[in-house]
Amino acid sequence: MTFRVHVRVMPRDGLLDPQGQAVEHALTALGFEEAGAVRIGRAIELAVAAGSRDEAEAKARQMCDKLLANPVTEDYLLEVEED
Amino acid sequence: MTRVAVVRFPGSNCDFDTLRAAERHGAEAYFVWHRDVDLRRADIVILPGGFSYGDYLRSGAIARFSPVMQAVKQHAAGGGPVLGICNGFQILCEAHLLPGALMRNAGLTFVSKPVDVTVERIDTVFTSDYETDSRLRLPVAHGEGRFVAAPDTLRMLESEGRVVLRYVAATERSPFQPNPNGSANHIAGICNAGGNIVGIMPHPERAADRLLGLTGGSGFFTSLVAWHQESTMGVQSR
Numbered sequence: 001m002t003f004r005v006h007v008r009v010m011p012r013d014g015l016l017d018p019q020g021q022a023v024e025h026a027l028t029a030l031g032f033e034e035a036g037a038v039r040i041g042r043a044i045e046l047a048v049a050a051g052s053r054d055e056a057e058a059k060a061r062q063m064c065d066k067l068l069a070n071p072v073t074e075d076y077l078l079e080v081e082e083d
Numbered sequence: 084m085t086r087v088a089v090v091r092f093p094g095s096n097c098d099f100d101t102l103r104a105a106e107r108h109g110a111e112a113y114f115v116w117h118r119d120v121d122l123r124r125a126d127i128v129i130l131p132g133g134f135s136y137g138d139y140l141r142s143g144a145i146a147r148f149s150p151v152m153q154a155v156k157q158h159a160a161g162g163g164p165v166l167g168i169c170n171g172f173q174i175l176c177e178a179h180l181l182p183g184a185l186m187r188n189a190g191l192t193f194v195s196k197p198v199d200v201t202v203e204r205i206d207t208v209f210t211s212d213y214e215t216d217s218r219l220r221l222p223v224a225h226g227e228g229r230f231v232a233a234p235d236t237l238r239m240l241e242s243e244g245r246v247v248l249r250y251v252a253a254t255e256r257s258p259f260q261p262n263p264n265g266s267a268n269h270i271a272g273i274c275n276a277g278g279n280i281v282g283i284m285p286h287p288e289r290a291a292d293r294l295l296g297l298t299g300g301s302g303f304f305t306s307l308v309a310w311h312q313e314s315t316m317g318v319q320s321r
Contacts, residue, residue, distance in 0.1 A: 016189060016265065018190070018191045018265075019187065019191065067144065068140070070144070070177070072184040072232065072233070073186055073231055
């Protein structure tokens, strides 16, 4: 079976996110004063061949730990869906 | 002669400067391609600056998995000296040969200018020709040079004296702003516990020739040549 995996990688809370700050300023300048706490990360999508949803998630987790996210600076969230 | 392997990745762009600086200071320097698995009896390995693999995903993240990195890890595990300059420093962090990570500059812009640093560690292969706390003016050129590490890692680096270079505040003699990137504790370079792996953001190879204006980086190259001469003293030369 093939599973579609959505990975959301975000800068760890507490770490300075200058991109997020710059975008927040821009939103404020555009008049969106209600916007705050902007953080910018990245989204990665991939297909994973696996026998089960759990196996696909375990594999994707290994990929995140080894490459897709930097454990020093980033946290990630996984979503797995059947293709 | 001191054999210096300069590793080239697709996107390395300080490779020739580094090779030339090593040669000018008396080393026998040569290129090693990222697909090579043999460092050809290197005494010293340098990972030069640039944008390996286009900085895709994160700077240094993909270079870490190049075949040559296995050889670099082996060389380092045996106590062999490794210097990572700029992108080379990023690769060493991604490869977990050095702790921490290098993130987007706090000011968001790519910073290319001379900065002032102090040399805090002079017992490494790459800094032995400097005096403690000597101040150097070296160029930086990076978009992702903000060193970050977990609080306990930072404390460890400080208490074990593993900060090799630190950005220093502007003085009358130095019109440049300190800390060009928002780096934790103004850190510009660190080493591993053994002191044989060093990663720095500034570019000594761009400041090692009178023709280029700055010469403060020469010490990195005279140090590594002197280290090799000392380490082979008494041993028949190859």
